[in-house]
Amino acid sequence: MSTETSQQQALAGGEWLIKESNPFDTFTPEDFNEEERMIMDMCHQFLKTEVRPVADRIEKQEEGLMASLLEKAGEQGLLSTAFPEAYGGLGKDFITATIVNEGLGAGHSFSVAIAAHTGIGSLPILYFGTEEQKQKYIPKLASGEWKGAYGLTEPNSGSDALGAKTTATLSADGKHYILNGQKCWITNGGFADVYTVFAKINGDQFTGFIVERGFEGFTQGPEEHKMGIKGSSTVQLYFQDCKVPVENVLGEIGRGHIIAFNILNIGRLKLDAAALGGAKEAATTTIQYAVTREQFKQPIANFGAIKHKLAEIAIRIWVAESGLYRAAKWIDNKEHELLASGASFDKALLGAAEEFAIECAILKVFGSETLDFVVDEGVQVHGGNGFSDEYEISKSYRDSRINRIYEGTNEINRLLTLDMTLKRAMKGKLDLMGPALAVSKELMSIPDFGSGDEEPFAKEKKYIVNFKKAILMTAGAAVQKLMMSLDKEQELLMNIADMAIETYHAESALLRLIKLTEKSGKEDAALINDIVQTYIYDAADRINKSGKDALNSFAEGDELRMMHIGLKRFTKVEPFNTKAARRRIADKLIDAQKYAF
Numbered sequence: 001m002s003t004e005t006s007q008q009q010a011l012a013g014g015e016w017l018i019k020e021s022n023p024f025d026t027f028t029p030e031d032f033n034e035e036e037r038m039i040m041d042m043c044h045q046f047l048k049t050e051v052r053p054v055a056d057r058i059e060k061q062e063e064g065l066m067a068s069l070l071e072k073a074g075e076q077g078l079l080s081t082a083f084p085e086a087y088g089g090l091g092k093d094f095i096t097a098t099i100v101n102e103g104l105g106a107g108h109s110f111s112v113a114i115a116a117h118t119g120i121g122s123l124p125i126l127y128f129g130t131e132e133q134k135q136k137y138i139p140k141l142a143s144g145e146w147k148g149a150y151g152l153t154e155p156n157s158g159s160d161a162l163g164a165k166t167t168a169t170l171s172a173d174g175k176h177y178i179l180n181g182q183k184c185w186i187t188n189g190g191f192a193d194v195y196t197v198f199a200k201i202n203g204d205q206f207t208g209f210i211v212e213r214g215f216e217g218f219t220q221g222p223e224e225h226k227m228g229i230k231g232s233s234t235v236q237l238y239f240q241d242c243k244v245p246v247e248n249v250l251g252e253i254g255r256g257h258i259i260a261f262n263i264l265n266i267g268r269l270k271l272d273a274a275a276l277g278g279a280k281e282a283a284t285t286t287i288q289y290a291v292t293r294e295q296f297k298q299p300i301a302n303f304g305a306i307k308h309k310l311a312e313i314a315i316r317i318w319v320a321e322s323g324l325y326r327a328a329k330w331i332d333n334k335e336h337e338l339l340a341s342g343a344s345f346d347k348a349l350l351g352a353a354e355e356f357a358i359e360c361a362i363l364k365v366f367g368s369e370t371l372d373f374v375v376d377e378g379v380q381v382h383g384g385n386g387f388s389d390e391y392e393i394s395k396s397y398r399d400s401r402i403n404r405i406y407e408g409t410n411e412i413n414r415l416l417t418l419d420m421t422l423k424r425a426m427k428g429k430l431d432l433m434g435p436a437l438a439v440s441k442e443l444m445s446i447p448d449f450g451s452g453d454e455e456p457f458a459k460e461k462k463y464i465v466n467f468k469k470a471i472l473m474t475a476g477a478a479v480q481k482l483m484m485s486l487d488k489e490q491e492l493l494m495n496i497a498d499m500a501i502e503t504y505h506a507e508s509a510l511l512r513l514i515k516l517t518e519k520s521g522k523e524d525a526a527l528i529n530d531i532v533q534t535y536i537y538d539a540a541d542r543i544n545k546s547g548k549d550a551l552n553s554f555a556e557g558d559e560l561r562m563m564h565i566g567l568k569r570f571t572k573v574e575p576f577n578t579k580a581a582r583r584r585i586a587d588k589l590i591d592a593q594k595y596a597f
Contacts (some may be wrong), residue, residue, distance in 0.1 A: 013355045018435045023514040029084040029331030043103025058231035074144025088139035094332040101270045105277020109231030116187040121148025124196040128251040129347040149192035151183035168199040178237040190233035208250035217242035228398030265353040268360040272367030279374040282396045286378040307586035320370045322508040327359040361413040368403035375400045414497035437478030443566045467503040470570035496548035502539045530581035537576045544571035
């Protein structure tokens with residue numbers, strides 16, 4: 001299969017920070033095989049023929065419409081791409097599932113409904129259910145006959161999911177758990193048939209339950225009126241002495257957090273994929289407007305200020321895409337490795353997603369913020385028209401905003417990025433101490449200016465190595481200085497996370513460029529080179545700023561001055577004409593009249 005790359009030097013979660021990646025072992029969208037490209041086209045076609053013609057009706061939440069669209073998607077196999085064939089799925093790999101998430105990402109409220117159904121609405125049962133539960137629910141969820149939803153959030157527990165107040169008490173005859181409480185912001189809640197709901201048994205045993213529509217004592221509130229994704233069903237769920245059969249306990253009693261947090265790992269990567277699909281569509285909308293809108297007797301696309309915006313939109317999308325598929329392949333490889341060692345289907349994918357939980361958090365932040373940037377600049381390019389409901393971009397702008405909140409807020413994901421990295425180091429899964437000590441020794445030495453660019457991209461590779469040193473220096477000093485109080489320094493943790501998010505994506509983009517240049521030649525990859533050089537040049541400044549803010553918050557005197565000198569050294573890049581590069585990128589977009597990379 002052409003999507004498979006060498007796994008000789010497979011990286012563990014977080015190891016990209018301390019080890020060099022081989023570009024030719026890095027999976028990129030250029031490696032999609034024919035079937036994967038067809039599936040992407042099929043998703044685009046589904047949006048074009050089934051979803052966009054009824055977009056206004058979806059926004060008005062026409063009764064039964066969203067449910068019928070999910071059923072149509074089920075008929076085409078789009079709900080069950082990666083479900084095992086034994087339960088009515090297509091049994092495809094993780095890359096294919098990611099492609100489906102991207103391909104359907106530009107469907108506004110429909111994208112939200114299908115992502116919730118195929119993700120949090122179905123996966124808890126698929127990965128944690130008993131064989132009986134899987135046989136009962138998954139085939140119907142896979143076909144779209146039944147729709148899925150997920151009840152975790154409560155009025156007073158959002159990011160603090162374990163602070164939930166919903167209770168579950170065993171009935172006197174031992175046949176049911178009696179649920180009492182409420183859940184809010186439940187996507188697909190208004191029409192779903194099956195809900196994964198979390199409640200506490202005996203006040204502290206956080207546990208998952210499978211609740212069906214129609215269970216006695218289970219009701220729901222009216223549809224919420226939201227700023228965006230207006231066509232997505234969002235309701236509150238109420239449990240008043242709701243009787244749930246004991247056989248509907250999901251997973252182990254008291255281990256509901258394992259379900260909740262593991263499902264979120266996969267959900268974060270999938271959200272990044274959907275955001276990418278939405279960003280590409282919004283980019284095309286914006287480019288087409290810039291080409292056709294005339295001011296001062298010429299298309300606004302001719303103006304440098306607009307070219308800058310169009311190019312930056314394309315740069316961020318291309319970089320986001322590079323980061324996404326690199327990590328998706330890591331997860332796919334790890335899943336196959338675990339399956340080969342005898343793990344069951346559910347344990348294999350959960351183990352793979354958990355291994356790369358750091359990367360999933362990084363992707364979620366970058367993908368959601370890329371989409372936000374693209375739609376915001378899209379509105380700006382549209383000018384006053386961008387503020388009108390008649391233009392698609394205004395809907396994209398409103399719909400985008402939720403992505404930085406759900407699947408864990410971006411603040412939580414930033415904090416998790418460093419927290420999970422340090423925990424892996426403490427468990428001996430990631431050797432941060434050795435590289436961090438090496439960097440602190442290097443600070444005391446004379447800088448190595450190298451002996452020129454012996455090989456292609458030697459300079460850029462050095463930049464990435466140095467960005468990593470900047471992270472290791474800053475994080476290492478922070479850990480040493482603050483020890484047990486580090487978790488209370490959230491601003492500092494978020495600064496270091498931002499350095500990591502930038503570096504991971506800059507490296508992913510460079511690896512893809514090197515691979516592409518080797519395959520297509522320098523000339524054909526010239527515009528991609530412009531994209532990557534511009535991104536790295538700008539990322540250096542952003543990493544420098546985050547690093548300075550971090551260091552200034554805990555160091556002082558000679559130590560601070562020394563680390564500032566180190567940071568400057570590690571984020572130094574040669575001058576690069578980003579204006580000319582952006583103009584070349586923009587001209588390609590304008591010529592193609594769409595996102596063309």
